[in-house]
Amino acid sequence: MQKQQLTVVVRVRPLNSAEKARKAFQCVFPLDKKRVLLVDPEKFENNILRQNRQHERKFEFDATFGAVSNQEDVHETTTGPIIDSVVQGFNATVFAYGATGSGKTFTMIGTKERPGLMTLMTKALYEKLDGQYQVLLSYMEIYNEIIRDLLNPTGGDLELLEDERGNIRVPGLSSVKAPNLSRIMQILQEGNLRRTQEATMANKTSSRSHALLQVMIVKNQSLHSKLFMIDLAGSERASNTQNRGIRLKEGAAINRSLLALGNVINSLASKTTKYVNYRDSKLTRLLKDSLGGTAKTCMIAHVTPSSSNFEETYNTLMYASRAMNITNKPVRNRPASADQVYAEAMNAIRKEMGSQIKNSSSISGLAARNGLPERTGSRSRPKSISRNSSLTRAPAASTTIDRGRGGSLFTQLKEQYMTLSDKQRKLREKLMAINQEAYSLEMSLISKNAIINAWEKAHQDKTNDSVERLKQDGELQRVRLVELSDQRTKVEKALRKGDENASGLESRMRSLAATNEQREVVKLMVKMAEIEAQKISALSDLAIKGLIMDRTDTSIAKLQKYELVADRLIDGKLDEADRKKLEEEYRLIKNQFHYHLLPLKNIQTTVSWNSMLLPKINNNNNTIIMEERLNSASKKKSEISLPIIANGREKYPTSSAESTTDDDRVNSPVTERLPNI
Numbered sequence: 062m063q064k065q066q067l068t069v070v071v072r073v074r075p076l077n078s079a080e081k082a083r084k085a086f087q088c089v090f091p092l093d094k095k096r097v098l099l100v101d102p103e104k105f106e107n108n109i110l111r112q113n114r115q116h117e118r119k120f121e122f123d124a125t126f127g128a129v130s131n132q133e134d135v136h137e138t139t140t141g142p143i144i145d146s147v148v149q150g151f152n153a154t155v156f157a158y159g160a161t162g163s164g165k166t167f168t169m170i171g172t173k174e175r176p177g178l179m180t181l182m183t184k185a186l187y188e189k190l191d192g193q194y195q196v197l198l199s200y201m202e203i204y205n206e207i208i209r210d211l212l213n214p215t216g217g218d219l220e221l222l223e224d225e226r227g228n229i230r231v232p233g234l235s236s237v238k239a240p241n242l243s244r245i246m247q248i249l250q251e252g253n254l255r256r257t258q259e260a261t262m263a264n265k266t267s268s269r270s271h272a273l274l275q276v277m278i279v280k281n282q283s284l285h286s287k288l289f290m291i292d293l294a295g296s297e298r299a300s301n302t303q304n305r306g307i308r309l310k311e312g313a314a315i316n317r318s319l320l321a322l323g324n325v326i327n328s329l330a331s332k333t334t335k336y337v338n339y340r341d342s343k344l345t346r347l348l349k350d351s352l353g354g355t356a357k358t359c360m361i362a363h364v365t366p367s368s369s370n371f372e373e374t375y376n377t378l379m380y381a382s383r384a385m386n387i388t389n390k391p392v393r394n395r396p397a398s399a400d401q402v403y404a405e406a407m408n409a410i411r412k413e414m415g416s417q418i419k420n421s422s423s424i425s426g427l428a429a430r431n432g433l434p435e436r437t438g439s440r441s442r443p444k445s446i447s448r449n450s451s452l453t454r455a456p457a458a459s460t461t462i463d464r465g466r467g468g469s470l471f472t473q474l475k476e477q478y479m480t481l482s483d484k485q486r487k488l489r490e491k492l493m494a495i496n497q498e499a500y501s502l503e504m505s506l507i508s509k510n511a512i513i514n515a516w517e518k519a520h521q522d523k524t525n526d527s528v529e530r531l532k533q534d535g536e537l538q539r540v541r542l543v544e545l546s547d548q549r550t551k552v553e554k555a556l557r558k559g560d561e562n563a564s565g566l567e568s569r570m571r572s573l574a575a576t577n578e579q580r581e582v583v584k585l586m587v588k589m590a591e592i593e594a595q596k597i598s599a600l601s602d603l604a605i606k607g608l609i610m611d612r613t614d615t616s617i618a619k620l621q622k623y624e625l626v627a628d629r630l631i632d633g634k635l636d637e638a639d640r641k642k643l644e645e646e647y648r649l650i651k652n653q654f655h656y657h658l659l660p661l662k663n664i665q666t667t668v669s670w671n672s673m674l675l676p677k678i679n680n681n682n683n684t685i686i687m688e689e690r691l692n693s694a695s696k697k698k699s700e701i702s703l704p705i706i707a708n709g710r711e712k713y714p715t716s717s718a719e720s721t722t723d724d725d726r727v728n729s730p731v732t733e734r735l736p737n738i
């Protein structure tokens with residue numbers, strides 16, 4: 062694992078008209094492709110007391126871009142090479158850092174006429190990826206330490222979870238398929254419109270949140286690599302922005318997360334500090350892998366050239382030069398075949414088998430290896446070769462090699478068997494993909510139907526845009542399920558036929574096998590086909606478990622939120638208006654939790670998708686088969702139910718079923734804000 066320093070570049074934007082009107086002048090000068098000169102405006106103030114202070118400072122970075130550099134220049138020099146790494150399977154992060162109004166959003170998002178890095182990078186990625194890759198996009202913002210899904214505005218607040226391997230995940234964050242560049246542009250535009258932006262004194266279109274675009278590249282259903290593109294909110298001084306009220310509170314939250322980021326950068330850059338505290342903000346927790354981790358990371362520091370922003374510029378350049386000392390250890394993700402170890406083992410078996418098959422097809426070779434002379438035999442009665450094996454008969458003096466029908470037929474059957482096994486493997490993989498998609502659709506449909514039913518019960522004839530959208534989505538999902546069901550029938554039919562043919566070939570090969578080696582070859586080939594089928598079954602099992610885990614994670618996040626609200630309600634120190642608002646929020650979360658959990662409770666219906674023609678793992682060893690495992694998991698889930706809060710006290714329903722009855726749903730009907738599912 063090779064260490065690699067963070068790539069740190071600086072972009073200086075042109076002086077703008079407001080700055081010129083304020084009689085501000087340029088105090089930052091790019092000297093060449095790497096160096097930048099910062100001149101303290103005090104130098105021109107003729108202050109005798111400060112005459113001896115150092116007024117100029119040079120900084121050197123991996124690259125420096127001045128006012129004349131355009132978006133393409135920045136991309137080609139800095140982010141272009143990162144795209145190559147992402148294509149090779151490395152995770153990467155590019156983030157824009159700098160004071161408010163310094164040009165971060167311009168660089169990352171850009172304008173219609175001058176698209177920024179998010180567009181240029183995804184475009185470059187598309188040009189380099191071929192059809193075997195799939196691209197998924199997620200777009201979120203962190204606003205006042207709250208994570209929101211920019212692609213699913215009704216999704217509510219999202220939580221961060223750390224799995225047992227230390228990977229940070231955002232359960233419930235939507236990821237959207239981006240089959241082409243125009244879809245990406247559309248997704249980005251939609252997301253950007255939803256981003257929290259406000260005018261401040263320092264910037265007319267100030268981004269008040271950190272925006273994180275995540276591009277996931279998937280190959281053979283596993284993650285190939287991940288690219289984070291981040292437009293951070295600007296660091297700001299309250300005096301500069303003249304912010305009050307909400308803007309001031311936002312500023313404090315923005316600065317808190319940036320302070321946490323600064324602390325992480327300081328700790329990582331320091332040679333003495335051992336402990337790095339990522340936990341102080343959601344931003345730093347999300348960036349854990351990008352700073353000091355296994356990703357390739359590029360920081361684009363932004364400064365204004367204006368003398369009025371000297372202090373911010375100085376701080377940014379100091380941070381940036383400190384960040385140059387950070388080293389990551391980029392690691393390529395595991396190859397797309399989710400089970401490299403298994404694949405290697407299979408290759409070893411294949412190789413071994415290949416050599417045995419090669420040897421067994423040459424009778425002379427076999428005979429020679431057994432220290433026996435070659436035999437002559439009947440060409441017309443292949444079976445007699447195995448029955449009356451010449452190996453037990455008296456050796457004949459002939460050196461002619463028998464490549465008669467017996468030998469060649471065995472070879473032909475063996476080749477047919479291998480081709481068939483390969484075909485069966487592909488069919489099983491197809492079946493697995495169909496099952497997985499259907500499983501996920503069914504889970505989503507269960508939640509959707511329950512929400513629609515509850516809405517209709519509570520609101521009768523009243524229509525609602527979100528409910529109508531849910532209905533339309535549900536309709537599309539049902540159509541897709543019918544398609545999948547047809548596909549599954551076809552694949553299963555082909556699989557059954559293939560299995561019949563395979564067992565026919567197997568018994569013919571067994572009866573033709575004349576030697577121990579040939580018998581061994583048949584055994585190995587059958588074993589290999591079995592292992593392939595079991596492997597797919599295991600992967601399928603894992604994928605379904607992954608879907609369940611994701612849903613469970615989101616449910617847990619909702620439960621945590623519920624606890625927070627419940628605590629505040631029980632605490633009771635609320636005026637009437639706040640209590641009412643909180644109670645409504647409480648009901649919404651309770652609803653979300655309920656609808657999200659429903660598919661897990663109904664797992665028996667959905668699991669049928671996974672059981673067809675995929676062999677059950679360890680079934681004959683009396684270990685728990687998948688259905689049982691899932692059933693017991695669903696049993697546990699169905700025991701979870703949230704209490705009702707009345708007058709500031711928690712009341713648990715008398716039975717677990719109680720909380721999920723229609724009555725309960727009517728008690729806490731689906732509100733105007735529909736729960737995300």
Ligand SMILES: Nc1ncnc2c1ncn2[C@@H]1O[C@H](COP(=O)(O)OP(=O)(O)OP(=O)(O)O)[C@@H](O)[C@H]1O
Nearest residue numbers: 074160161162163164165166167264267268294295
């Ligand atoms: N390189 C550039 N060339 C021309 N105009 C630029 C450049 N960089 C920034 N600008 C302009 O400067 C203004 C402020 O830029 P921008 O909104 O990108 O700043 P920011 O750092 O994202 O601010 P905030 O943190 O407040 O969101 C915008 O009007 C933008 O168009």
